[in-house]
């Protein structure tokens with residue numbers, strides 16, 4: 001399995017034309033604002049504050065690149081569904097995110113995050129269908145698993161599976177940035193995505 005020995009911030013970008021023009025492969029994170037994208041990156045690479053996380057939704061407003069082991073990039077995308085931005089700004093983000101996901105040659109896979117406590121939103125469903133349509137390899141992760149009891153877990157996972165119309169063989173991986181549950185599974189999945 002991948003062992004993260006080095007993780008460094010490469011840069012923040014607001015325009016697709018600025019993105020690093022390199023051959024390094026990329027794994028991107030998508031999900032609603034505040035779902036835990038930045039926290040997942042920090043936990044998986046074992047660095048407390050590499051990606052800025054915040055309890056205020058809309059913290060990540062740029063495409064942020066993190067170089068792992070001098071080899072591949074973790075790409076933190078702005079969260080969708082963040083209410084407190086203008087329509088114009090939202091349209092700009094949507095175009096940027098969709099442009100990145102549909103055109104980026106270096107992109108080897110996407111990790112879509114869903115809050116284990118909540119029924120997926122319309123945006124979550126649209127994003128999953130959209131990624132499928134573009135045939136982008138996808139790993140689904142249910143975040144904040146520490147926030148519900150073990151007894152309620154299966155019910156919540158099933159609720160998400162139903163909303164996203166998952167097949168029994170599709171994986172929905174429980175994860176917690178608080179306890180580290182799921183880190184090994186995510187690293188194993190990333191390794192597979194990078195090799196595919």
Ligand SMILES: Nc1nc2c(ncn2[C@@H]2O[C@H](COP(=O)(O)OP(=O)(O)OP(=O)(O)O)[C@@H](O)[C@H]2O)c(=O)[nH]1
Pocket residue numbers: 031032033034035036037038039040052053054055056057058059060061078079080143144145146147175176177178179
């Ligand atoms: N208990 C718990 N809290 C979490 C977990 N993951 C994230 N959080 C908290 O949820 C809030 C949002 O986390 P972020 O990682 O900033 O979320 P994000 O998806 O990057 O948000 P944006 O950048 O706004 O799109 C922060 O207060 C985190 O501490 C988790 O697994 N467990």
Ligand SMILES: [Mg+2]
Pocket residue numbers: 037038039052053059060076
């Ligand atoms: Mg963030």
